[in-house]
Amino acid sequence: MSFSRLLRSVTGLCLVSVGVLSVFSAASHAYAADPTEAEARAALQQWMTASSKAKTVTADFEQLRNLRNVKRPLRKPGELWIVREGGKFRWQIGEPPTLIAVRGADGGMMVVNVADNEAQTWTKEVLLEKEKEGKGQGFSSMMEAMHTPTLAEFEQRFELKDWRVDASNPGFWEFDLAFRDRRTSLVVRQLQLAVNTQDGALRSMTLHMRDGSSLSTVIRSYTLNKAVPADTFKVDTAGYEVKKGE
Template sequence: MVSLCSDLAVTRRLKSSRRRKEADRTRRLAREIRLLTSAATGPGQFLGGQAGCLRHAVLGALRERASVFLFFALFGVFSGRLSGSDTNSTLAAWLKAQTNIQTWSAEVVQTRALKSLTQPLTATGHVWFAAPNRFHWELGNPPQTIAVRQAGQMLVIYPKLKRAEKYPLTGEQTGQWRDTLALLEAGFPRSQSELESRFRVIAQTTTNNVHEVTLQPRSPSARRLMPRIKIAFATNDCSLRATELQFADGSTLRNDFTNAVLNPKLADSTFAPELASDFKVVEPLRK
């Protein structure tokens, strides 16, 4: 009996330990994505100097990634056909319209609302996209943060700091980076039925010819990290107007797109920026 009680106690302690580790891992990942560098002023100024910037570069880049991965997910994988039952909804019409996109560019205003700040942070920039999943994202004028999706990697460039960071996009990563990729790079579904298998469509509203869809991840772990995702698009031409990520602490990251151009000619160099010889190139996730 003593042995059985002892075994049960050990089992309870192990389960409790696993739950604590899972909770700690989720909190750490949420903190990383909440810690955000200001693209408009430069990551060093927002985080308190060059040393702080370098120490927290990975954390800031993860938050940048939340925005850019959502962007290319919205465009890069909407290439499937919709079933007849899907074609009656406004959302399904937008999903179907994405099959016409080969390239796309737009001006963007990014607004970041943090509970610790009385005023939101804003930055202006530009984004270029080429199917199936290449993009070039710049914030600031002149650019303070540049993110380029290349084959097998994400390149994040800080021109003022003469620093570039490479992040792999392969399936070999583990831990927090793997979880972030799984949530943000898995790709949006190709039809309304597929979308609803991964997300709950919890709200749809139309105001001034703009349709907004609010999604909630069905996965509990994803929901703890990012409980809401909003997509807004024009009802007349199905053009993307805005995306918004809501994080577990109530902070939000919103992108509003204007002056969009559908299928412009884009040079290959748009997605292959050349770095000057004095840039420091690092791989923060390399062990």
């Protein structure tokens, strides 16, 4: 799996750590009359402030990959552990896991391909360089965003393009965001978030790619503020071929 393709999968969950998770509801909603941009930005700040209270997240999810020429989305189950302090996370997909991605407190990342007995590591510096080259799929922007509940810093990385509020539940908002980084925006057309501003829940998230594909995350169950063992972010690579990513 190429670096860009891998991060396209993983970044589908990185911003989940910005908001408290909630089980996704596919029900349709009637949207209220157009709120103003000031109201939308205030709602976005309200959501971020509420979500910042979650220090850890453990979740089961289903990843939906929609391809332009395929009628039904590709579905894969997975698990996620996040510790906000230090930006640590472990993301794995498949039952049993076939692909594992771990980010430690040092900002580096390891990806383990179980089927091929291979592991690859990237330092924080290499990840940042990949972002500059436009190969990071917005990974660094998302990981930086998870550290702050302030709208000003969030808007340094994302541009608010459009917004909607549920007429029957004014706490339910949808935001369409664009990456300010030019190279990332050449690959990712839009990041769409559906949130609950009352409790900080991220109800759904979709990355829309320039090639017409999209990647959505559906949270099936979650636990907040439960201690996550430190060894969660360690992977036993005995017997694996370990390579340094470049």
